[in-house]
Amino acid sequence: FEAQYPQEIVFPNMDAGRVDEFYTTAEGLLINLEEESGAITEKVLEKIGKYLIFGAFMYSKKPYSAIICHEDPKKEFEYFELSPSVFIKVHYIHMPQDELWMKYGNLIKKIEQKQQLTIEETLDIVFVAKFISKEYGQYITESLAKAFKHAKLNDEIPKRDIGVLLGGMILKYFQNDEKIDELMEELNHPIL
Numbered sequence: 001f002e003a004q005y006p007q008e009i010v011f012p013n014m015d016a017g018r019v020d021e022f023y024t025t026a027e028g029l030l031i032n033l034e035e036e037s038g039a040i041t042e043k044v045l046e047k048i049g050k051y052l053i054f055g056a057f058m059y060s061k062k063p064y065s066a067i068i069c070h071e072d073p074k075k076e077f078e079y080f081e082l083s084p085s086v087f088i089k090v091h092y093i094h095m096p097q098d099e100l101w102m103k104y105g106n107l108i109k110k111i112e113q114k115q116q117l118t119i120e121e122t123l124d125i126v127f128v129a130k131f132i133s134k135e136y137g138q139y140i141t142e143s144l145a146k147a148f149k150h151a152k153l154n155d156e157i158p159k160r161d162i163g164v165l166l167g168g169m170i171l172k173y174f175q176n177d178e179k180i181d182e183l184m185e186e187l188n189h190p191i192l
Contacts, residue, residue: 001023001024001025001026002023002024002025002026003023003024004021004022004023005022005023005024005030005055005059006022007019007020007021007022009051009054009055009058011050011054017047017050017051017054019032019034019051019055020032020033020034020035021033021034022051022055022059024059024061028061028062029061029062029063029064030055030056030059030061030062030063030064031063031064031065031066032048032051032052032055032063032064032065032066033065033066033067033068034048034051034065034066034067034068035067035068035070036067036068036069036070036071037070037071037134038070038071039071040067040069040071040073040078040090040092042080044067045078045080045088045090046080046082048065048067048080048088048090049080049082049086049088051065052065052088053082053086064091065088065089065090065091066090066091066092066093067090067091067092067093068093068094068131069092069093069094070094070131070133071094072094072096073092073094075092076091076092077089077090077091077092078090078092095127095131097132097133100127100128100131100132101132103121103124103127103128104128104132104140104143104144106121106124107121107124107125107128107144107147108143108147111147111150111151111152112147114150114152115152116152116153116154117151117152117153119154119155119158122151122153122158122159122162123158123162125144125148125151125162125166126162126165126166126169128140128144129141129144129166129169130165130169137169137172137173138173138174141166141169141170141172141173141174141183142183144166145166145170145183145186145187146183146186148162148163148166148186148187149186149187149188163187163188166187167184167187170183170184170187
């Protein structure tokens with residue numbers, strides 16, 4: 001990771017767009033990371049293609065695209081023909097719900113038993129809250145926020161970063177200011 005780029009973009013025809021994420025790496029890649037809750041359609045792929053062309057031109061970096069899919073795309077990647085001479089390869093990332101529930105159970109168990117979390121398990125705190133089905137989003141986020149202050153982590157930097165990201169999930173799933181304040185206090189996190 002080197003830098004994050006603006007999400008707001010303007011196409012040559014002056015239409016506005018908004019990417020989910022544009023990151024650059026030290027290796028010179030421009031990563032366009034998108035999240036899609038529905039099926040990946042041709043319209044979605046056309047939008048991704050426009051984002052990549054814009055990013056490659058604007059930032060003079062080699063583009064890479066990945067889509068975090070809530071619905072199983074049943075493949076790891078796909079080639080998409082944007083035009084007769086421009087093909088785009090899009091990588092798919094999908095986390096099955098049963099795997100997320102398994103990770104959640106493992107996290108709660110280790111935290112309750114006061115066991116040290118690995119870096120991967122620490123990251124799972126946010127992955128589970130972010131990618132669990134929306135119907136369970138509030139329950140999982142609240143549960144993880146309350147457990148988080150008891151988590152044993154090796155390093156304060158990931159703990160701070162995960163706390164900030166979990167705070168973002170609280171703001172996503174909850175509208176009630178009192179509940180937000182309560183959960184942010186669990187994280188020892190000031191509201192932005």
